[in-house]
Amino acid sequence: MTVTATLELSIAPESADVAHSVIHEVLAATRAFAGNQGVEVLVDVANPLHIVVLERWESLEADAAYRAWRAGDGVSNLGTVLAGPPVLTVLTTSE
DSSP, X not given: OOEEEEEEEEBOGGGHHHHHHHHHHHHHHHHHSTTEEEEEEEEOSSOTTEXXXXXXXXXXXXXXXXXXXXXXXXXXXXXXXXXXXOEEEEEOOOO
């Protein structure tokens, strides 16, 4: 079963100049992780400090393995540009 994960980010205003490069650097590793089927970065046109990352995973297991990696050896510097904690939502299709 494929999985779509959204990660809602609120960028700290003082990090606006560097946030997009940090996000894209972090997401290079996400795209390379086993089971990842693609990543999109969506920027709110009314508030460019509000970003939604849309990730597609081949399975719940692949997504869970990625989250475990990010919590351990794959920890990133994404938090350095955020105004608060990201909001993760993991979704599957309804049949």
